[in-house]
Amino acid sequence: MSELLTAAQMRAIEQAAIESDEVTGLELMERAGRGVVEAIFEEWPELAKTSHKAVVLCGPGNNGGDGFVVARLLKKWGWEVEVFLYGDAEKLPPDARVSYGRWVELGEVKPLGDADFDIDHDMGAKVVIDAIFGTGLSRPFYTIGVVQDTLNYYSSSKDMPNVVSVDIPSGICADSGRYIGYDDENPFDSCVWANLTVSFHSEKLGHRLSLGPIGVQKIVVKSIGIGRDLKQRWEETTPISTPDATRGAGQVNGIVKLVSKPTWIGKNYGWNKFSHGHALILSGTSGKGGAARLSARGALRIGAGLVTVAPTPGALQENAARLDAVMLSPVGDAQTLQAVLADERFNALCLGPGLGVERARDLVPVALAAKRATVLDADALTAFKDDPSALFDMLHENCVLTPHAGEFARLFPDIDKKLNAPAAKGPAYSKVDATRDAAAQAGCVVLFKGPDTVIAAPDGACSINSAAYERSAPWLATAGSGDVLAGFITGLLARGFAPMPAAETAAWLHVECALEFGPGLIAEDLPEQLPSVFRRLGA
Ligand SMILES: NC(=O)C1=CN([C@@H]2O[C@H](COP(=O)(O)OP(=O)(O)OC[C@H]3O[C@@H](n4cnc5c(N)ncnc54)[C@H](OP(=O)(O)O)[C@@H]3O)[C@@H](O)[C@H]2O)[C@@H](O)CC1
């Protein structure tokens, strides 16, 4: 899994490299600028063949400094380059000031303001470089709305210059992926939309969270030669908490991981069905069983040895008519569930999909008291909206909560309020912050669904399963898709996965199944893609 950094973590890493005399800040800036030019020529190889025109928009910090390096390198490549600066050259930070000085030997610098931009005119450029703000964006910017609109017009129109953002599109908070600004005050309350974004060393959280991917469009990460192991670097510079390999992505001083292809999905297959665990999926009344059946199918396909659905007695016939490999055990009330759970072989439980809120209120306490690995989704979360702390008091470390945005707001209203307050300054409160806070409050793993699914454990371990860029699967937002995900997690818990890796692996496979099927997907299709996904993974 690769690391996703905050602006502060990136700065600390750069600082450690600079302080160890490994490299100077100016050298890093040169490498960053070179990385941008390389990425442009890799993306559009025809641009490297003859000279063209570029417009470079530089801002008041080191992001602008990178822009001056890009301008110089393109000029040396024979291009015509027009450079604008937003801010005062005398106030540039030292490295950016040097880069500015090197550019000034080659060409002029015009002030960047709205008057300099005409939205109908492409300035004859093939590429416009957005080096206005990077990881240092600290507040909204209002004064160059026309510039911003012009760039967005370019990037979304054919035969207009390509917009290349340096590090992150200006306006996006590198930590949260949110646009910095007040909705009601900023008429241009969005960021630059790029055609290509070139970042350095590692992706930042903002490339993956919230609206970040919409602005970023395509992300390329270039090395700036500070390649020493990130963990080692942190150990040298910061007190470290020991990462725990048994907890999936683990935690290295708060660094968030990007969930990637599991390497071990097939490795713990045992000898027979009994060593793959037995998942119990609680279900609802007659006519409401579809969601739990989807979970059960997911749990079975992902490798649980046995799966039992437990509907109300009245819904037994309906379920018997629909299920074959999945077994049935009627559960009318809490007492019956307690008796069923006396069988220790049920090692993973799933409550929520199609369960009904009343029934959830009765059954969840019994299920949690049994201390099995437990997924709570849908109705099992909504059931506690009036008294979330009653639920939190019962939860234990082997639980996974899987709220979507609405369920999250019901269970964690204070956290949700913070997350949805306007991002008035950077770094803004992010979905990563929110999910970590929720996991700490709940005392178990929380998987906060979305195209940017965030998974966090109470100790701060956190990862993002991103369905963006090459893994974008908007058709995954379909009825019942969450029920299948709950089933995937339950199935992996039954197989003995710990909650964090179970949630991460299930979320990754869920997106993979959607990609495997493509548009037109319905929830029933998801579990059926697992065999070919597993084959591809060599599981
Ligand atoms: N460090 C390194 O060695 C390397 C860094 N690299 C590059 O540096 C970038 C980070 O640089 P950075 O920290 O200088 O931040 P950056 O995004 O350029 O802007 C900060 C400036 O903008 C100002 N400002 C903020 N918001 C504003 C607003 N709304 N309206 C107006 N002004 C506003 C802010 O002012 P302040 O908040 O301090 O008042 C400050 O002056 C990073 O993204 C990467 O591209 C690479 O070269 C590799 C080596």
Ligand SMILES: [K+]
């Ligand atoms: K930028």
